[in-house]
Amino acid sequence: MQQDKIAALISSHPLVQNLINLEEVTWFNPGIAPTAEGLQDVGLGKKDIDDAAARLKRFAPYIEKAFPETESSHGIIESKVRPIPNMQAALAKRYGMELAGKLWLKQDSHLPISGSIKARGGIYEVLKHAEDLAIEAGLLKYEDDYSKLFSPEFRDFFSKYSIAVGSTGNLGLSIGIMSAKLGFKVSVHMSADAREWKKQKLRANGVNVVEYQTDYSVAVANGREQAKHDPTCFFIDDENSRTLFLGYSVAGGRLKAQFDDLGVTVDKDHPLFVYLPCGVGGGPGGVAFGLKEAYGDNVHCIFAEPTHAPCMILGVYTGLHEKIAVQDIGIDNLTAADGLAVGRPSGFVGHAMQRLIDGYYTLQDKEMYQLLSLLDSTEGIRLEPSALAGMPGIARVLSHPDYLQRMGFTSAQLANATHLAWATGGGMVPPAEMEAYLAKGRA
Numbered sequence: 001m002q003q004d005k006i007a008a009l010i011s012s013h014p015l016v017q018n019l020i021n022l023e024e025v026t027w028f029n030p031g032i033a034p035t036a037e038g039l040q041d042v043g044l045g046k047k048d049i050d051d052a053a054a055r056l057k058r059f060a061p062y063i064e065k066a067f068p069e070t071e072s073s074h075g076i077i078e079s080k081v082r083p084i085p086n087m088q089a090a091l092a093k094r095y096g097m098e099l100a101g102k103l104w105l106k107q108d109s110h111l112p113i114s115g116s117i118k119a120r121g122g123i124y125e126v127l128k129h130a131e132d133l134a135i136e137a138g139l140l141k142y143e144d145d146y147s148k149l150f151s152p153e154f155r156d157f158f159s160k161y162s163i164a165v166g167s168t169g170n171l172g173l174s175i176g177i178m179s180a181k182l183g184f185k186v187s188v189h190m191s192a193d194a195r196e197w198k199k200q201k202l203r204a205n206g207v208n209v210v211e212y213q214t215d216y217s218v219a220v221a222n223g224r225e226q227a228k229h230d231p232t233c234f235f236i237d238d239e240n241s242r243t244l245f246l247g248y249s250v251a252g253g254r255l256k257a258q259f260d261d262l263g264v265t266v267d268k269d270h271p272l273f274v275y276l277p278c279g280v281g282g283g284p285g286g287v288a289f290g291l292k293e294a295y296g297d298n299v300h301c302i303f304a305e306p307t308h309a310p311c312m313i314l315g316v317y318t319g320l321h322e323k324i325a326v327q328d329i330g331i332d333n334l335t336a337a338d339g340l341a342v343g344r345p346s347g348f349v350g351h352a353m354q355r356l357i358d359g360y361y362t363l364q365d366k367e368m369y370q371l372l373s374l375l376d377s378t379e380g381i382r383l384e385p386s387a388l389a390g391m392p393g394i395a396r397v398l399s400h401p402d403y404l405q406r407m408g409f410t411s412a413q414l415a416n417a418t419h420l421a422w423a424t425g426g427g428m429v430p431p432a433e434m435e436a437y438l439a440k441g442r443a
């Protein structure tokens, strides 16, 4: 972008200057709408979420057989949610403020099979593709016991097809592991920032890893281009896929069922705030869509991004969405937060969710590392850096009286509130790597 264009953008949207300065910013969107109205932008509805949930149920007998670690949940890939009171106290001290309400952690970091939030969307899209192929070939009916897919016959059938995806790491892990297990030929196009251990793990699972010296957008473009020339190849499009989005959205109803079981009330007098780390937007966008369908106006979703990769806040705040990338305003898109190093936001998610997301904030990599070691020392929970992005959310919300007033929250409501940090990854980080993260956070 030319200097005069950037200057014009800053004068119409002053926060862009703070983003360029790599400052930690918080922005609450004045354009949010009542849920029923905002949901009309999405183009998908409850019926679509129910359809995705039903598909995951059909596949559960297969998942249970193919991944024995899911036996306890009978093939349903779901994570625990738990309160983190010691961390909450530590955060109050760290930020020098009182933190009303109760802080919880959603542990997608420890989802089975691939240890990140991508085990929702990525795996779902592979399953949907496998089901479509098998049904069309007359090998499968919706009423069947899908455990029959765990057989040499089906592996042989799927081996005639291939799947490709571009990834910074975690999406590749989910799609690679799931596709290879079913029998597909699978290629993961990985950006330069992807971790070596993730590449090794994929190769050990029989996945073809293609490496790039560039960032995520180039890896995606190349993957898409290669797939175009092969009619048996299915390209999973992280930027625009409705299927991926729906896979994530199932989390909303599932969280509600978990909170109901745990006796956690969410209603007008007990609002729920959810803090979601955001990369291209599909994961947090899909989860937020599911939460809005489940809880309506009583849930408030806030997206968190690294100061070096604030693509979604930039796109939504300026209204330019996928038409602007952080590089256009001189931001380098270099961050240690796996999954969040994305320069250009999903246009689909930006438009679909723009009236449903209460706010956005950015945080420094250094903050993620320090929170990583703080969570380890206070709660004994270990996450990867990106998964800590949601942790400061409670303090950001409670230190913005302008937002709280505009929304009309009373102090009684805030005292009753539930704050949920969505931990998006870290369950599969090798011990040596985790030790290095912890050391960095303590230093």
Ligand SMILES: *Cc1c(COP(=O)(O)O)cnc(C)c1O
Binding pocket: 116, 117, 118, 170, 171, 277, 278, 279, 280, 281, 282, 283, 284, 285, 338, 339, 340, 342, 386, 387, 424, 425, 426
């Ligand atoms: C992918 C990812 C996210 C964000 O998901 P997007 O769909 O890219 O927005 C957050 N945290 C982790 C650990 C991820 O891997």
